[in-house]
Amino acid sequence: xxxxxxxxxxxxxxxxxxxxxxxxxxxxxxxxxxxxxxxxxxxxxxxxxxxxxxxxxxxxxxxxxxxxxxxxxxxxxxxxxxxxxxxxxxxxxxxxxxxxxxxxxxxxxxxxxxxxxxxxxxxxxxxxxxxxxxxxxxxxxxxxxxxxxxxxxxxxxxxxxxxxxxxxxxxxxxxxxxxxxxxxxxxxxxxxxxxxxxxxxxxxxxxxxxxxxxxxxxxxxxxxxxxxxxxxxxxxxxxxxxxxxxxxxxxxxxxxxxxxxxxxxxxxxxxxxxxxxxxxxxxxxxxxxxxxxxxxxxxxxxxxxxxxxxxxxxxxxxxxxxxxxxxxxxxxxxxxxxxxxxxxxxxxxxxxxxxxxxxxxxxxxxxxxxxxxxxxxxxxxxxxxxxxxxxxxxxxxxxxxxxxxxxxxxxxxxxxxxxxxxxxxxxxxxxxxxxxxxxxxxxxxxxxxxxxxxxxxxxxxxxxxxx
Numbered sequence: 001x002x003x004x005x006x007x008x009x010x011x012x013x014x015x016x017x018x019x020x021x022x023x024x025x026x027x028x029x030x031x032x033x034x035x036x037x038x039x040x041x042x043x044x045x046x047x048x049x050x051x052x053x054x055x056x057x058x059x060x061x062x063x064x065x066x067x068x069x070x071x072x073x074x075x076x077x078x079x080x081x082x083x084x085x086x087x088x089x090x091x092x093x094x095x096x097x098x099x100x101x102x103x104x105x106x107x108x109x110x111x112x113x114x115x116x117x118x119x120x121x122x123x124x125x126x127x128x129x130x131x132x133x134x135x136x137x138x139x140x141x142x143x144x145x146x147x148x149x150x151x152x153x154x155x156x157x158x159x160x161x162x163x164x165x166x167x168x169x170x171x172x173x174x175x176x177x178x179x180x181x182x183x184x185x186x187x188x189x190x191x192x193x194x195x196x197x198x199x200x201x202x203x204x205x206x207x208x209x210x211x212x213x214x215x216x217x218x219x220x221x222x223x224x225x226x227x228x229x230x231x232x233x234x235x236x237x238x239x240x241x242x243x244x245x246x247x248x249x250x251x252x253x254x255x256x257x258x259x260x261x262x263x264x265x266x267x268x269x270x271x272x273x274x275x276x277x278x279x280x281x282x283x284x285x286x287x288x289x290x291x292x293x294x295x296x297x298x299x300x301x302x303x304x305x306x307x308x309x310x311x312x313x314x315x316x317x318x319x320x321x322x323x324x325x326x327x328x329x330x331x332x333x334x335x336x337x338x339x340x341x342x343x344x345x346x347x348x349x350x351x352x353x354x355x356x357x358x359x360x361x362x363x364x365x366x367x368x369x370x371x372x373x374x375x376x377x378x379x380x381x382x383x384x385x386x387x388x389x390x391x392x393x394x395x396x397x398x399x400x401x402x403x404x405x406x407x408x409x410x411x412x413x414x415x416x417x418x419x420x421x422x423x424x425x426x427x428x429x430x431x432x433x434x435x436x437x438x439x440x441x442x443x444x445x446x447x448x449x450x451x452x453x454x455x456x457x458x459x460x461x462x463x464x465x466x467x
Contacts, residue, residue, distance in 0.1 A: 105126075105465075108460065116295055136158060137158050167205060200226070203223065203237075216249065247270065262321075281304055293422065300416040314336075332352070348402045354392060359389050366388070373432065400449065417452075
């Protein structure tokens with residue numbers, strides 16, 4: 001219906017009729033009051049007025065349309081922002097979000113002795129990180145785009161409380177304090193030699209939580225069981241259904257006492273054990289075991305056909321301490337693995353260790369999660385970022401039993417060396433929160449059974465983008 005338009009037109013007609021009657025009646029003779037034409041006009045005016053009254057009443061009683069959308073000024077919308085940790089999109093209710101963080105490392109290595117390695121520049125890592133939340137779940141996906149393209153991280157955390165959650169997918173396990181550190185936040189370009197005895201990534205599930213007012217963290221997990229320094233890039237269980245079980249405790253006794261001289265102390269221990277059933281093959285990145293130097297030269301590997309058949313145990317006590325510009329990190333990894341080749345069945349007991357200290361020369365706080373420059377690089381304003389000095393000693397010792405037996409049964413390859421000890425001096429330049437330049441000088445000495453090697457020297461640098 002279009003009542004307003006009809007009513008306006010009718011009112012005009014009625015007004016005209018009334019005006020006509022008004023103009024006619026005063027000039028009409030007295031006898032004209034009973035004129036049939038005038039009486040007819042009056043009747044029409046009264047009928048039209050009654051009709052207008054009914055239409056007005058109907059218009060008032062007709063229901064008003066219901067508004068189905070909120071006014072534009074109150075409608076919720078997602079928010080997209082960019083900050084020092086990349087691009088983030090978040091829903092208006094804060095329940096859903098995702099963040100994109102570009103991260104890349106370009107390395108340069110120079111060897112004074114050409115026999116130690118090839119001087120080269122390489123794109124070491126390109127690992128864009130995508131992570132976010134969906135209600136009670138946090139999630140993370142991180143591919144590796146440099147070299148062999150593969151998925152490094154793909155997991156989701158389902159939270160039951162603010163500090164207790166279940167993690168499912170591909171992620172770092174419980175072994176290795178330096179391994180658990182972000183690759184962009186380590187003190188040196190290469191990890192310590194103890195990391196050769198721990199897996200890079202594994203596939204499984206973990207329960208993580210905390211106790212004692214969040215000062216004691218705990219982890220319990222079950223995993224496919226990756227070999228030393230491998231990442232299960234083929235996403236399979238190598239041991240035909242056998243699994244590894246892991247646990248970790250990490251205690252920060254003075255974490256909640258800000259300003260305490262020991263508020264940056266953390267002490268922990270982890271262990272992982274399982275039954276392994278896999279044949280080592282150097283051509284398969286998931287089924288090879290090789291230990292490498294700071295210059296990325298392989299100094300130990302097992303013969304193809306050696307079988308990990310039996311129990312494997314990793315034990316890893318670790319500690320860090322940060323106070324003001326000073327930092328310290330140390331850990332020890334024990335790796336016990338039952339191996340066999342032909343009639344030679346041995347348990348190889350290997351261990352690795354590291355001890356590193358650092359000092360931020362520009363006075364910023366050192367931490368396990370890196371350094372944030374107080375005055376980011378800006379030459380026009382006379383600011384140059386933060387500078388950090390680091391020193392490390394690290395070593396790895398492969399068990400004697402790996403070198404026993406004949407040429408046909410010995411577990412270690414003939415060109416393997418039993419022990420390596422490396423010393424590294426490094427300086428880190430934090431230009432901004434997102435840009436870092438590193439310079440390391442390392443020397444590695446070799447000893448023990450196996451092939452005799454001369455010391456390795458390498459000068460390495462890195463430029464890193466990390467959002």
